[in-house]
Amino acid sequence: MIEIKEVKTKSDKRKFVDFPTKLYKGCDQYVHPLRIDELNLFSPKNVSYEDCDTIGFLAYKDGKLAGRIAGIEQRIYNEKVHEKRIRFTRFDCINDVEVAKALFNAIEEWAKSKDMDIVHGPLGFNDLDREGMLIEGFDELATFEEQYNYPYYPELMEKCGYGKEVDWLEYKIFPTYGEREKRVEELAEKVLKRYNLRMVKEKSKKKFIEKYKKGVFEVIDEAYGDLHGVVPYTDKLRDQIINQFKMFISLKYMVTIVNEKDEVVAFGFAIPSLSRAVQKCKGRLTPCGIARLLYAVNHPKILDFALIGIRKSYLNKGLPAIVLNYIMKHLDEFGVEYCETNLNLEYNIPIQNQWKNFDHVQHKRRRCYIKYLNENAKKD
Numbered sequence: 312m313i314e315i316k317e318v319k320t321k322s323d324k325r326k327f328v329d330f331p332t333k334l335y336k337g338c339d340q341y342v343h344p345l346r347i348d349e350l351n352l353f354s355p356k357n358v359s360y361e362d363c364d365t366i367g368f369l370a371y372k373d374g375k376l377a378g379r380i381a382g383i384e385q386r387i388y389n390e391k392v393h394e395k396r397i398r399f400t401r402f403d404c405i406n407d408v409e410v411a412k413a414l415f416n417a418i419e420e421w422a423k424s425k426d427m428d429i430v431h432g433p434l435g436f437n438d439l440d441r442e443g444m445l446i447e448g449f450d451e452l453a454t455f456e457e458q459y460n461y462p463y464y465p466e467l468m469e470k471c472g473y474g475k476e477v478d479w480l481e482y483k484i485f486p487t488y489g490e491r492e493k494r495v496e497e498l499a500e501k502v503l504k505r506y507n508l509r510m511v512k513e514k515s516k517k518k519f520i521e522k523y524k525k526g527v528f529e530v531i532d533e534a535y536g537d538l539h540g541v542v543p544y545t546d547k548l549r550d551q552i553i554n555q556f557k558m559f560i561s562l563k564y565m566v567t568i569v570n571e572k573d574e575v576v577a578f579g580f581a582i583p584s585l586s587r588a589v590q591k592c593k594g595r596l597t598p599c600g601i602a603r604l605l606y607a608v609n610h611p612k613i614l615d616f617a618l619i620g621i622r623k624s625y626l627n628k629g630l631p632a633i634v635l636n637y638i639m640k641h642l643d644e645f646g647v648e649y650c651e652t653n654l655n656l657e658y659n660i661p662i663q664n665q666w667k668n669f670d671h672v673q674h675k676r677r678r679c680y681i682k683y684l685n686e687n688a689k690k691d
Contacts, residue, residue, distance in 0.1 A: 483672050
């Protein structure tokens with residue numbers, strides 16, 4: 312017997328957040344999200360609630376917790392694309408198609424009650440939240456920023472009536488510093504001088520954030536605004552994201568380029584991999600867990616390439632190559648073994664072409680699934 316229960320109480324929320332820890336016990340590729348972040352994500356503390364409606368469900372089979380799923384109505388995104396969409400997120404389930412169907416049926420009924428036409432995902436509240444279901448690379452360690460899932464998940468999705476909407480690709484980039492990189496470094500000075508630009512040389516992370524956070528997010532909005540699933544970042548959301556990640560950011564792996572008005576025109580940064588450290592503390596920020604995370608930040612062997620952003624008016628001036636070259640040079644200097652990219656949309660050819668300049672391998676693929684609740688909502 313399968314029972315679906317809406318998440319309402321504090322006890323329900325804890326079960327919702329902790330279910331993957333039990334499901335993936337013993338899985339070497341799974342990386343726990345920080346438990347406190349997940350609890351805050353589905354609480355009034357999350358500023359995204361100002362623009363979103365959400366709901367969560369737990370699935371029980373024969374009285375035992377067997378799955379979870381959450382739904383998000385992202386109103387800003389729906390206004391942007393002029394469609395009635397519900398996002399699903401945090402789908403986790405035992406290998407049982409009936410449990411999966413019961414969970415998605417609950418989300419679909421909620422979507423219909425809100426007069427929505429489409430359910431798609433996995434997608435979070437914004438583009439910096441967890442998104443995409445792994446369909447290739449199941450033997451690879453997950454990054455701290457992404458969600459791992461078992462190989463049976465894609466089959467469950469298809470049996471629940473969901474098909475491909477779009478894929479993301481991920482790459483491992485290996486640091487090299489040879490003649491090509493030296494030439495790019497020599498050209499960088501000329502390019503910066505020609506366009507009256509300079510690299511930020513700020514030693515204090517706190518001062519850097521205070522001075523340039525607004526400009527960095529403005530570049531993110533401009534560079535990524537037209538991509539799938541992306542919503543603009545409000546001031547409150549920017550502050551929430553910074554507070555969530557600032558402990559893990561190192562200026563050693565960040566490059567920011569500004570113009571003569573000290574306005575950010577390009578940036579790129581990587582984050583020390585926290586995967587193994589978070590695995591050991593199972594996502595809990597105990598004193599021992601915090602110590603492990605700080606050690607990982609200061610002694611990384613792997614980096615997660617977080618973001619690179621260029622203002623559109625500077626796209627054809629060589630800045631992407633300068634930003635990437637700067638970061639890769641530092642990877643080599645600090646003894647980093649490789650850098651793992653974030654999710655690259657399969658049709659974002661310009662960013663994928665950048666990796667061709669380095670030793671690289673495409674090792675993961677993720678998918679956003681879609682199901683139409685109203686056939687009239689399909690576009691040609």
